[in-house]
Amino acid sequence: MSQIVLDGMSLITPEAVARELGPQVIADPNPAAETVRAQLALVLQLAEQRFLAGDNVMAATSRINEDLHGIRSRVSPQVWKSFIPFVQNHAVADFLLQDPFVRWSFEKPRGYSGDAQLLDFIYRHPSAEGAIAAASPVGQQVYKVSSAAQSSAAVRERRDLLTTYVDEVAATHGKDAEILTIAAGHLREANRSIALQSGDLARWVALDQDPLSVGSMVRDFAETAVTPIDGSVSGLLTDTYQLGQFDFVYAAGLYDYLPRKVAVRLTKKCMQMLKPKGMFLFANFAAGIPDDGFMETFMNWSLLLRTEAEMWDIVNASVDRNTVDAQVYYGDNRNIVYATIRKNG
Ligand SMILES: C[S@@+](CC[C@H](N)C(=O)[O-])C[C@H]1O[C@@H](n2cnc3c(N)ncnc32)[C@H](O)[C@@H]1O
Known part of the structure; x- marks a missing residue:
């Protein structure tokens, strides 16, 4: 291990x-x-x-x-x-x-x-x-x-949605587009990104705390705009990495493990790392998903499942709503709930 x-x-x-x-x-x-x-x-x-x-x-x-x-x-x-x-x-x-x-x-x-x-x-x-x-x-x-299972289908949809967001950011910002993925894992959403394949991104920083996952990204995305970083949420919160600013920052498969207090601190930090009109997205498994009992028992996989109201609560505790355009929405089968916060200027 x-x-x-x-x-x-x-x-x-x-x-x-x-x-x-x-x-x-x-x-x-x-x-x-x-x-x-x-x-x-x-x-x-x-x-x-x-x-x-x-x-x-x-x-x-x-x-x-x-x-x-x-x-x-x-x-x-x-x-x-x-x-x-x-x-x-x-x-x-x-x-x-x-x-x-x-x-x-x-x-x-x-x-x-x-x-x-x-x-x-x-x-x-x-x-x-x-x-x-x-x-x-x-x-x-x-x-x-x-x-x-519905939860698995929702995770595949989440991956594809993230690819779409990345490609849209590239389409808007051209070759200046800068992206930060927090808790990137193997960054599988990058595999189908047209923008990455066509070299239309300035940089795609992908941070994860697991050196094996970082190693996988280093291997899979050599010679691309992807820059894997061995780093953690706590490192981000303490400004350890000096990453600069981004057009799009997102975290998928992470907030499900973050207590509210850390979730709010991280959201505030991510908002600081956005350029004007930049967007932050975080995803969370939704409360009441049909696979919750199976996951928590036979898979020993407990998550902090969140309601729409709990997503809004994190957003509202993190930003001044007059300075952003925020949305909370469900994916197709309502197993994952998303929050997006776009800076007004
Ligand atoms: C469920 S996976 C999600 C991976 C990827 N985002 C995806 O959707 O396929 C969660 C990832 O979060 C990373 N992670 C968990 N806690 C973290 C922390 N405190 N700092 C950085 N990465 C973390 C894990 O190493 C793991 O790769």
Whole structure:
């Protein structure tokens, strides 16, 4: 495993996200919660039977995903949190973890949640093909469902949306266009950028705290406008890198790990790094996504899911609304919510 030095700004382990969400419940005395727990035991047992029968692994995977979402929505966040170890330790996990995407998420080989290799399973990128080909037939069937899940589709849409924004910025600013990506991962949105391919960008600075991801960008984008930087949110907040100013700054797959206070500090910093009329964008998984229960249990992947109002709250706490044009909107299937803030001048 690579040695990552986490900067303490993002909550990138499930335990850290759980701490942000509130106090731990050891045993819940609420009888209603006990009833739901019994329902949970039943759906897990039924799921196990379906997997043991082996005739329709994809349907069994979809069903447990839906059931976990339903159960999660019926109890308080604290009670749900107390159910998570019970789900993770159930025998049905042995089937679901045969999916290399689910397993990667659960085991966290890079030491934290949501690394760029995990995203490559979502992108169905060639870097994930070997692990999928080596998976058991059950694992491959589960992956068909997990990679087609609404949350996965939304992440692919997010990648394509970012490519579109980058190309639009290049079309507006020509060869002077300057872009900053925070928490860039493998920067897969750059693969389809026409502007990058045609050399129509002055620079595209791509910052990430994981040296393996930075190494991947160095390799993939040699001789292009992309400048990968091994750097962190905390480094940005303390002006460690002297990056200058940009026409477009964005962060995708990062705010889901940032507590409100850090999210506001980072948003303020990003606004300072914009040129006049420049735009900042941040994305967040939306509260209530249908895959929340499955992600938090079998994938051990807890995120700070946000509502539209919580996105606005971050925007409003970060900027003077008289000086910007701000929007909050959902992607196509409403699994990801976006905030854009454009400087007026
Ligand atoms: C879910 S991935 C998203 C990657 C890419 N933006 C995408 O959408 O495919 C999250 C990335 O955030 C990076 N990251 C997490 N916390 C960070 C921090 N505090 N500073 C810099 N990068 C961070 C991780 O290393 C990882 O590459």
